[in-house]
Amino acid sequence: MFNYMIKKLLVLASSIFTLLASPGISNAQVRYDIFNIPDTVCTDHEIEPYDIVEGAQSYNWSFCPPNLSEFPTGGNQGPFAYFNNPTSFRLVKYNSTLMGFYVNSDGYFYKMRYEDGITGSPSHVKELGKVATTGRGIYPVYSGTKWHVFVIGGGEWNTSNLMRLDFENGLLQDATNVTSFGNFDSLLVGTNQLVVAQDNDKNWYGFTVNRNAELIRFEFGTNLESRPYITNLGTLHDNLKDVTSFELIKELDNWHLYITNKEESAVKRISFGNSFLNPIYVINYATLGTTVARPVGISITRDCDKYYGWVLSEGNSNLVGLVWNNSIADTPVATNLGNFIGIRKAQTLSNTVRENGGLYMLSANAIDQSISLIEYKPCDFATPAFKDQRLPPTFKYSEPGYYNVILTVDEGLPTVTTECQSIYVYPHPAITINTRDTVVCQNDTIRVQVMVFNVDSILWMPDYNIDTTVGHSVNIWPQQQTDYHYTIYFDRDCVVRKPLNVNVSKISADAGPDRTMSDGSSTALGGPNTSIVEGYDYKWTPLIGLTGGEWEPFTTAKPPYSITYYLEVSNDRGCYAIDSVSITVPCDNVTLPNAFTPGSSNSGANTFKLLNSQFSKINSFKVYDRWGKVVFETTDPNAGWDGTTDGKDAPFGVYVWEVDANCANTFERIIRTGNVTLIR
Incomplete structure (x- = not known):
């Protein structure tokens, strides 16, 4: 900073000296x-x-x-359908949208968008009109309240014209007004290039060069939408022959217009000082060491303590890089960058634009009407x-x-x-942490330790399921995915914030609600809150009475007595959950079907038999027909009536059953009767 201040004072002193020598003009x-x-x-x-x-x-x-002192990269992006030898090409950023404006040699001019960035293809190409029989210059400018696009062209007195398009609703919309100013008493015949800017006195001015190689100044006053006054500033000692490009730079309060002369293969600087109304002087840099050959475009930008420029030549299709190490009023150092971007008879060069940290320009090519991209990529x-x-x-x-x-x-x-x-x-000093981004099981706690020396403090955020927000060690137990971060305060200009992402493996087991069921009946096991995830493992225990799969999240069981089943769920991260369901099976009734169909293919429905599992002794199990005749009788708990009597099929109808049995655990005697329907 000290060296910078010394440099600033020296340059300021030089500026004062120059002002004394040339009133209204400053080079430093x-x-x-x-x-x-x-x-x-x-x-x-x-x-x-x-x-x-x-x-x-x-x-x-x-x-x-990017380092603008290095060679750029880029390439030819191919033919562009709307090009017809464009003579002027400008890029502007409207809000966050990059837009291009250009005028073709036939007088038609266009706007387009680069919605995918300048490295992509232009879209929404729209013809804005025709300025004259030939097009020579286009310049978009913002007046402080709205955008305007100025276009100039024409080869003869009766076709030359200056136009202004007003975009009341922004550049993405159509123009709201179009004004043609004509040729101003033939002063605009055969014009080349155009620039418009607001001077330090808040008045608006524009410049172009006509067929007689004269510099023409437009004076709009403070209202850019007014009809301009026009002043012929002359040939500036024959320095304006075959002008092919403009680049206007304001450095401090001083204006400099760089131009290229195709006929002379020269780059020149027109300096106005701190007002466009000042006397003008021209510096001719000629061919800059024979590297410039019939130039058709120039672009300049500021980068750190230097200015950088590029000149595009039609004669050899080369790009020449320029560097001004101090002031834009100095003589630039030129370097031939060659033709590395597929230039095919260069037509014009756009201004620079910065996007995504890089710097870019576009070249229009005459042979195949293509676009070439010049890019300086960021680190x-x-x-x-x-x-x-x-x-x-x-x-x-x-x-x-x-x-x-x-x-x-x-x-x-x-x-x-x-x-x-x-x-x-x-x-910064070395930082070691015992865990990086990690996954924890739900309801688990992990201890995180940050190992670092010479630290004033360490703060943790957010304050969610954490035992402390200050210190080298913390315990955390998030119930959901949480982005923690810890901030280490080494010094005022060394505060390091590190992330710690903790994902939670939510694993749950739901065996279902506890229940009471009759002896011999079946039930479904498993509830809606079990984690159903591919790759998870499930296990039911014990296996007693299970009638479904033991490795499934849901199963069935026919418990022989009161029992508790357990469902275990686990995953490959070591997370584990368990739940239980208690099933009470009292021995207080007789369980029998209320109908059966002898000969049915359903093995559970073709025999009328006891379903109870807890009877230790069957004193009697009898079935009676409607007249009270015993058609079936047994004391075997596994035996059942097959629907026959005396070796013949019993008829369809309702039969009465009677059971007398003892429970295994309580020895309680159970006597019950009921009806069953035999279906044929």
Whole structure:
């Protein structure tokens, strides 16, 4: 920070000197502070920016930005059906949607969206109109209340035109008003390129170059929707021949318009100082070491303490990288980046746009009407790596080192401002925990221990089923999945927050409600609260009287006496649950069917026999017909009447039975009578 302040004072002193030498013009520049962060933190410390500038049209944070000094990547994205030799291409961020605007050489102009990001294909392509017989420049701009798109074109006096489209409802909707201004007494014949910006005095201005290689200034006043006054600023000493691209940069309060001259294979800077009404001077950088050949596009952005630019050449289809190490008013250092993106006779170059932490541009190609993508990808040590909102969430770094944090506001506009602050990240002390994200059985308790030295305190959250929220060791017993976290306070700039996710294996056993049932009857075992999960194991015990499967969550039983059954449920995580059902079977009655069908295929319904299991002695078991004749008689508890009498089938009808027996446990004598229907 100290070195930065020294540098700022020196640059400011240089600025004062230049102002004295050339009134209204400043070459020396300094940066604005548009946010602040701590300059030193430890790994995993959550960083929250503060003092963030307000009122910008867009915010693009990059917490692990790409290195623009390196070679970019990218490639040709293939032909684009709506291209017809586009001459001007601008990208803007509208809310969170990236949008493109371009004008073709035939005068038709379009808007499109990049809903899947700039690396995807454009969608919702919409023709907005036709400006003239030829199209030469397009420029979207936000006036503070609404968006406007200015378009210029025309090759002859009777076809040249400046148009303005108003988007009262935003750029995603249709234009609400279209205004054609005409050719302003033929001053706009054969125009090339267009830029519109608000000056420091709050007045709006625009610039273009006409066929006579003259710089034309539009003066709108404070209302961008008014008809502009027009001023011919001349040829600027013959520096405006065959202008193919504009890039307007505002550094501090000073304006600089970079242009490319296709005929001269040159890059030039037009400087206005702190007002568009100031005297103008031009700096010719020529071919920048013969690396520029018939240029058709230029794009510039700020990144940390440097400006970076790119010039696209038609002559050799190469991309040239530019670096301004201090001020945009200095002479840039040029590097030939070659043709690595499938450029096929370059037509125009878009402005830069930041998205998902990276920096991107698009090139339009004339031979196959294709789009080429130029990309600088971000690094991946920050979480998150980027955000596009004014107040971003906290971010942190996983690896130690020196990092740059970049905030760019008004990307794609002349007022684009980029602030870069460096941060040193050192490794925090070693942290050891006896358990990572884990699974516990429901109702179980686990003890978690964090082993770390030189710590002021450790706080635990949330305060849910935990024995304490402060300390190195805690006991937790969650009843549902819970995201715990512990925060270790090493120092003010080293507060480390770690997660501990605890899943709960909810396993339950439900054997069913206790019940009383008659001796010899059957019942279903198992209740609705048993965990039914593939891979779980089930086991019923004891096996006495079970008539269904012992390894199923539900089964059946015919208990011979009062008994308690147990259902055990377990899984491969070692979780276990058990439940019981008590069945009372009193020996106080006789259990017999009330009907049977001799000869039936159902073995339980073709014989009339006792169902009781608790009789120790059958004194008599008799069946009588309607006349009182004994048709069946036995003392064998396992014997039953097969529906015959005297060797013949007994007829259909109602019969009377009588049972005299003794219980095994109580020796109680049970005498009962009843009816049974024989069905044929």
